[in-house]
Amino acid sequence: xxxxxxxxxxxxxxxxxxxxxxxxxxxxxxxxxxxxxxxxxxxxxxxxxxxxxxxxxxxxxxxxxxxxxxxxxxxxxxxxxxxxxxxxxxxxxxxxxxxxxxxxxxxxxxxxxxxxxxxxxxxxxxxxxxxxxxxxxxxxxxxxxxxxxxxxxxxxxxxxxxxxxxxxxxxxxxxxxxxxxxxxxxxxxxxxxxxxxxxxxxxxxxxxxxxxxxxxxxxxxxxxxxxxxxxxxxxxxxxxxxxxxxxxxxxxxxxxxxxxxxxxxxxxxxxxxxxxxxxxxxxxxxxxxxxxxxxxxxxxxxxxxxxxxxxxxxxxxxx
Amino acid sequence: xxxxxxxxxxxxxxxxxxxxxxxxxxxxxxxxxxxxxxxxxxxxxxxxxxxxxxxxxxxxxxxxxxxxxxxxxxxxxxxxxxxxxxxxxxxxxxxxxxxxxxxxxxxxxxxxxxxxxxxxxxxxxxxxxxxxxxxxxxxxxxxxxxxxxxxxxxxxxxxxxxxxxxxxxxxxxxxxxxxxxxxxxxxxxxxxxxxxxxxxxxxxxxxxxxxxxxxxxxxxxxxxxxxxxxxxxxxxxxxxxxxxxxxxxxxxxxxxxxxxxxxxxxxxxxxxxxxxxxxxxxxxxxxxxxxxxxxxxxxxxxxxxxxxxxxxxxxxxxxxxxxxxxxxxxxxxxxxxxxxxxxxxxxxxxxxxxxxxxxxxxxxxxxxxxxxxxxxxxxxxxxxxxxxxxxxxxxxxxxxxxxxxxxxxxxxxxxxxxxxxxxxxxxxxxxxxxxxxxxxxxxxxxxxxxxxxx
Ligand SMILES: Nc1ncnc2c1ncn2[C@@H]1O[C@H](COP(=O)(O)OP(=O)(O)OP(=O)(O)O)[C@@H](O)[C@H]1O
Ligand SMILES: [Mg+2]
Numbered sequence: 001x002x003x004x005x006x007x008x009x010x011x012x013x014x015x016x017x018x019x020x021x022x023x024x025x026x027x028x029x030x031x032x033x034x035x036x037x038x039x040x041x042x043x044x045x046x047x048x049x050x051x052x053x054x055x056x057x058x059x060x061x062x063x064x065x066x067x068x069x070x071x072x073x074x075x076x077x078x079x080x081x082x083x084x085x086x087x088x089x090x091x092x093x094x095x096x097x098x099x100x101x102x103x104x105x106x107x108x109x110x111x112x113x114x115x116x117x118x119x120x121x122x123x124x125x126x127x128x129x130x131x132x133x134x135x136x137x138x139x140x141x142x143x144x145x146x147x148x149x150x151x152x153x154x155x156x157x158x159x160x161x162x163x164x165x166x167x168x169x170x171x172x173x174x175x176x177x178x179x180x181x182x183x184x185x186x187x188x189x190x191x192x193x194x195x196x197x198x199x200x201x202x203x204x205x206x207x208x209x210x211x212x213x214x215x216x217x218x219x220x221x222x223x224x225x226x227x228x229x230x231x232x233x234x235x236x237x238x239x240x241x242x243x244x245x246x247x248x249x250x251x252x253x254x255x256x257x258x259x260x261x262x263x264x265x266x267x268x269x270x271x272x273x274x275x276x277x278x279x280x281x282x283x284x285x286x287x288x289x290x291x292x293x294x295x296x297x298x299x300x301x302x303x304x305x306x307x308x309x310x311x312x313x314x315x316x317x318x319x
Numbered sequence: 320x321x322x323x324x325x326x327x328x329x330x331x332x333x334x335x336x337x338x339x340x341x342x343x344x345x346x347x348x349x350x351x352x353x354x355x356x357x358x359x360x361x362x363x364x365x366x367x368x369x370x371x372x373x374x375x376x377x378x379x380x381x382x383x384x385x386x387x388x389x390x391x392x393x394x395x396x397x398x399x400x401x402x403x404x405x406x407x408x409x410x411x412x413x414x415x416x417x418x419x420x421x422x423x424x425x426x427x428x429x430x431x432x433x434x435x436x437x438x439x440x441x442x443x444x445x446x447x448x449x450x451x452x453x454x455x456x457x458x459x460x461x462x463x464x465x466x467x468x469x470x471x472x473x474x475x476x477x478x479x480x481x482x483x484x485x486x487x488x489x490x491x492x493x494x495x496x497x498x499x500x501x502x503x504x505x506x507x508x509x510x511x512x513x514x515x516x517x518x519x520x521x522x523x524x525x526x527x528x529x530x531x532x533x534x535x536x537x538x539x540x541x542x543x544x545x546x547x548x549x550x551x552x553x554x555x556x557x558x559x560x561x562x563x564x565x566x567x568x569x570x571x572x573x574x575x576x577x578x579x580x581x582x583x584x585x586x587x588x589x590x591x592x593x594x595x596x597x598x599x600x601x602x603x604x605x606x607x608x609x610x611x612x613x614x615x616x617x618x619x620x621x622x623x624x625x626x627x628x629x630x631x632x633x634x635x636x637x638x639x640x641x642x643x644x645x646x647x648x649x650x651x652x653x654x655x656x657x658x659x660x661x662x663x664x665x666x667x668x669x670x671x672x673x674x675x676x677x678x679x680x681x682x683x684x685x686x687x688x689x690x691x692x693x694x695x696x697x698x699x700x701x702x703x704x705x706x707x708x709x710x711x712x713x714x715x716x717x718x719x720x721x722x723x724x725x726x727x728x729x730x731x732x733x734x735x736x737x738x739x740x741x742x743x744x745x746x747x748x749x750x751x752x753x754x755x756x757x758x759x760x761x762x763x764x765x766x767x768x769x770x771x772x773x
Contacts, residue, residue: 009354016360036353036363043352044345051373204372211339215371 015039019068028057028064029221029229037216038065047174047195049159049210052218054200055262061218062155062196069194075155076141078162084169088179090138143187146177151191159209160199167206174212221263223250229263234270244281245270247314252293255303261293268292281314283307324350326453328369330382336375342368358387427473428480431499439503443510446471455515458533465508472507474500494737501733509538516540532758536618537729547758548658551621554762555628562632562769604693605636605768608682610700611665612642612673618729618756620661622699625761627657632769637686640664642671645681673703675741676710683713694721695768699755701730702742709741711748718748723771727755727764 020035038061041048050058066073076087139147145154159167173179174195178188197213199205221229226246230237237245246266253260261269269292278285286307294300303310324346328338345368353364362383370379430439447453450467466474477500484493512534531543532550539547607626609619619640626636637649646668651660690696696717702709718724726749728735728742736743746752755764 008352009356009360012353013357013360032360033363036360037367040349040352040364040367044348046345049371207337207339207371210371211341213371214345214367215376216367217373217376 012039022068023064024228024232026064026067027232028060029225029232030057030061030064031221031225034061034216034218037214041194041214044214045192047197047213048216049197049199049205049213050216050218051199051201053220053260053262055264056218056220057263058196058198058218059155059157062153062157062198065194065196066153069151069153071150071194072152073155074141074145074152074193075157078156078158078160078166080161080163082162082166086140087166087169088140088142088173089181090140137181137184142173143179145193145195146173146179147187147189148193149190151189152193154193154195156195156197158200159197160202160205164206167209171208171212174209220253220260223247226250226263226266230266230270233267234274236274237270238279241273241279241281242270244314245273247317248281248286248310249293251310251313252303255306257294257299257302258296259294259299265293281311283311286311327365327382327386329453330386331369331379334378334382336370336378336382338369345369427477427503428496428499431503439506442472443468443507447510447514452511452514455511458515461508461511461515464511465504468507468511469504472503477503498734498737501731501737505731509535512538516543532762534758535729535756536621536758537614537756539617547621548624550758551624552628554758555625558762558766558769559629559631561766604691605633605695605697606639606686606690607636607697607699608639608641608645608678609664609698610642610673610675610678611640611669612671613669614673614703615699615701615729616665616669619699620665621758622727622755622761623652623661623664624657625758625765627652627660629765629769637689638664639678639682639685640668641674641678641681642668643674643677644668644671645678645685647685672705673700674707675700675702675704676708679710679713679717683717686717690717690720692720692722695723695725695771696721697725697727697768698745698749699727699729701728701740702726702735702745703739704741706739709744711741711744714745714748718750723750724748725750725764725768726752728752729756730754731756 016032016035016039019038020030020032023030023035037048037050040046050061052058062075063073141154145152156170159170176188177192178186180186197209220226223246226249227242230242230246234242249261249266249269269289272289272292273285276285276289287304290300290303290307294303324343328343328346332338346365349364349368350361353360355361365383366376366379370376427439430442446468447464449471450464452464452468455461455464477496481493481496481500484490484496516531516534531539531546532554605626607623609615609623611619623638626633626638630636636652637647638652639645640648648660648664648667651663654660655663686694698714714724726742726745730740730742731754734740735746742752751767753760753764755761
């Protein structure tokens with residue numbers, strides 16, 4: 001019994017470490033929590049709902065998974081008013097129209113070829129069936145992801161921006177991974193997609209949807225993790241400067257800001273410093289480049305008086 | 320494992336984490352995928368399947384830590400044993416284990432005396448499961464569950480042994496066994512209390528406060544400190560308002576008819592000046608001596624916090640702390656805020672090995688000239704003096720000089736005088752001696768004290 005348990009735990013740990021290592025190779029740096037979520041979502045075949053502040057790599061996680069699994073990434077960006085037609089499928093009206101035109105031209109031939117009225121109606125009916133066939137169907141992201149035989153990574157990004165109705169609709173899709181088109185029938189693929197939903201928490205996601213998902217919260221990275229991300233994304237940045245920069249940003253996040261800098265802003269700042277050929281962090285440089293980190297003037301004003309102190313602290317912390 | 324998850328999910332639900340049946344199934348699947356060996360991996364995995372918002376994750380975190388700290392980690396076997404329940408092939412080992420620690424069979428006495436804590440705790444855990452302790456929700460059920468668990472663990476045999484010893488006239492053995500019974504009872508009660516605490520954690524602050532105010536102070540968790548401090552404040556406020564009302568009423572006094580007439584003689588019987596009888600205000604003088612050694616530290620801390628939150632109605636308190644040498648900490652409390660001062664007191668005087676004799680000698684030196692018939696002396700401690708001379712004679716002389724001596728002991732009466740407890744020798748010189756181990760007890764004691772003062 002001890003052996004059986006040992007192997008399930010150890011097997012899991014191995015797989016999780018492997019995922020972590022693979023992601024790192026692809027340039028996505030994550031901790032074991034994130035890798036655990038990926039592992040569990042595969043084992044249980046469940047979607048992951050990823051929440052966290054902006055810019056901590058929620059979207060990036062889906063991309064990294066797609067690269068790692070060598071499956072296409074299918075992204076559905078949510079917005080207010082997003083509906084089935086945009087998310088699932090649409091009829092190709094243009095093509096249908098064109099087809100009607102052709103049909104009209106052919107109509108006389110068809111009718112003249114046939115003998116009675118009944119027979120001609122019968123022939124028309126056959127055309128009707130073609131009219132609403134998959135040939136005239138325009139698949140949108142959800143249908144694409146479901147109707148796939150090789151599998152895919154489906155990213156339903158910023159679900160909190162869509163409205164409740166759409167959420168309810170999504171619920172159906174995520175419970176049976178098949179779509180029924182009244183005119184055609186049920187469509188489903190051979191391999192279920194790996195599903196990510198992300199949310200910035202602008203509104204609370206419904207319980208029903210949450211129940212169907214594993215829930216991963218990605219907080220801002222700690223300094224060790226953030227440094228690793230910078231190493232991967234801005235490798236040309238000098239080691240010492242990188243440490244100072246990360247420590248500065250970490251401390252900056254403690255201030256009372258409207259929008260705290262995210263990982264992507266740390267990355268951008270690192271890149272700017274490389275471009276400007278900066279070697280050490282000092283208050284003057286920070287002031288000149290602060291707009292890379294902070295997007296609101298009021299935040300820049302708030303930070304301004306603290307800059308000397310923050311720089312001093314970061315230099316000391318990383319000694 | 321199914322058991323442990325079911326219990327844990329109950330705890331989560333009681334703490335306001337909403338968990339559906341489908342999520343329960345997810346959690347089981349998750350646990351069987353990642354196994355149970357790695358608690359950190361298990362925690363993260365369960366969190367992802369059960370806690371679905373940042374808030375819920377925070378609650379989850381707290382519950383998980385408590386749950387494993389308090390009910391599973393402690394026992395080496397039940398945890399593993401429960402894992403095996405999952406696996407039918409292991410039923411044999413399972414029942415073997417069950418037998419090993421089957422309650423009632425194992426002799427409580429030897430279990431305790433051989434300080435076989437694992438066995439005792441296992442037996443307790445098993446009994447708890449048997450009597451459905453996980454259903455406990457209300458603090459008032461503590462006593463009932465404690466008794467049920469005790470009975471399941473073999474109380475009857477112990478009682479019989481006590482009875483036997485008493486019939487044989489073997490007084491020493493009888494007392495030993497009685498002490499043992501008391502200690503085990505306390506142990507069970509602590510465990511049950513922890514469970515209530517756990518189960519009310521986060522669910523309804525009021526219920527929690529209620530529960531915490533009755534929990535033994537020595538059992539209080541660091542994480543609850545903030546709430547406890549809050550409770551102390553509330554209680555103190557209540558007492559202050561209660562007693563300042565009494566004080567005002569007492570001070571107003573009555574019209575002194577005779578003096579009024581006398582004062583107004585010159586005005587031909589017309590009463591221009593009224594003279595009021597003055598009630599003499601008895602500002603109580605309180606001197607406290609607190610044992611702040613490890614076993615009592617927490618109680619002392621809250622006691623002091625309490626007293627000093629009452630400065631409106633109890634303005635003059637001198638405080639001395641000791642574990643062996645006693646020293647005055649009045650200044651600390653007068654210059655710093657209460658929490659800081661009590662923390663510092665523990666730092667300065669805590670940690671030594673307790674010596675009541677020395678402490679009383681020191682105290683006498685400090686207060687000799689001040690102590691008088693208006694002074695109330697409060698001693699807080701467990702009276703465990705490591706077998707040194709407790710110098711009860713000093714207490715006697717202090718008692719003679721003072722208005723009253725009150726002894727507050729966080730140990731229940733059943734343990735007074737057992738082992739190195741000198742309580743029995745102090746008792747003759749205490750006007751009052753009280754068992755005092757929870758905030759509720761403290762409140763009652765302080766309330767009494769204030770009543771006597773006015
Ligand atoms: N762990 C990481 N490893 C590598 N790069 C990262 C990581 N986290 C974030 N980044 C970088 O930060 C950028 C922003 O990440 P991403 O767009 O995924 O954030 P998000 O959480 O989806 O933000 P939003 O909520 O605004 O959509 C990415 O382009 C990526 O370069
Ligand atoms: Mg995004």
